[in-house]
Amino acid sequence: MTDAAAPPPPGIPPPGTVRPGGRTARVREAVLRASGxxxxxxxxxxxxxADVARRAEVGKTTVYRRWGTPAALAADLLADMAEQSLPRADTGTVEGDLLANARLVVRTLTDPRQGRLFRALVxxxxxxxxxxxxLHRFYEVRVAEWAGCVTDAVARGELPTxxxxxxxxxxxxxxxxxxxLxxxxxxxxxxxxRAAHAAATAARAGVWSGDTEDD
Incomplete structure (x- = not known):
């Protein structure tokens, strides 16, 4: 994981987004929107x-043949969400970038549709x-995208090598x-x-750099 009048949270694909492609792409879009x-x-x-096919206004045979199980539908939905996510922020500071990430998470989880969707998927x-x-792949994609905020901060000298x-x-x-949850x-x-500040403070202290000794 919205009312038509409300914008979707940044980084999350809005329901009903029209993307280029032929009939197969349009069917997938409709089915995944209905699944969500x-x-x-x-x-x-x-x-x-069968309910998803009805909502998407496509044939049941198409849905059963292409996806086969509810788990496969959920997995494809997560893959699609990862593919459509917006790129990371680049504010010029590590704390600014991490705050943008944290605000994205908060907006997503507090959105009426997306919050319920993520709760169901978890x-x-x-x-x-x-x-x-x-779900693991989804988070791997998103974390990898935002990891650039940290590598940039290391290059600027904000964080330890x-x-x-x-x-x-x-x-x-x-x-x-x-x-x-x-x-x-x-x-x-x-x-x-608070989440962004805590992570940035710990990172500056070398918590994840290997520079600190284990207790």
Missing amino acids: DALAERGFEALDL AASLCDPETAAA GTDAHAVVAAVSAPLYYAF NLGAPLTDHHAR
Whole structure:
């Protein structure tokens, strides 16, 4: 993981986006949009291929032949979301970049449709290996995209040489997802600023550079 009048969160594909391609691409777009709607409304356990076909206004045979299972639909949806994500920020400072990342996560998780969609996909990943693998790939793509913020900061001398870029980016989103999924906390910009500041401070201290000794 929206009302037609509300813009989608940055970095997340808006439902109904028209992309270039032939009939196959249009069918995939319609089916994935319908899958996302169904997941957001009813969760993974209620995801039904016939219902998705009806929502997408395509033949059931097409959906069953191309995807076959709800898990395959969820996996393709995650792959599509990763492909459509916007590129990382480049504010000129590591803390500014990490704050942009944190705010993106908060806007996504607090969006009525996308928040429910991500909750459904995370829940599905706990019991379905195919969805779990797809979710892992989704986050790998996003973390790799934002890792450039850290490597740029190292090049500028803001962070120690050898800083693990992926670890820093993951440290930004981890507390936000924990609050969203485990605590049920209403995420705000305060959470975004705190997460970004904590990750940037730890990175500057060499927590992920190998420069600090283990306790």
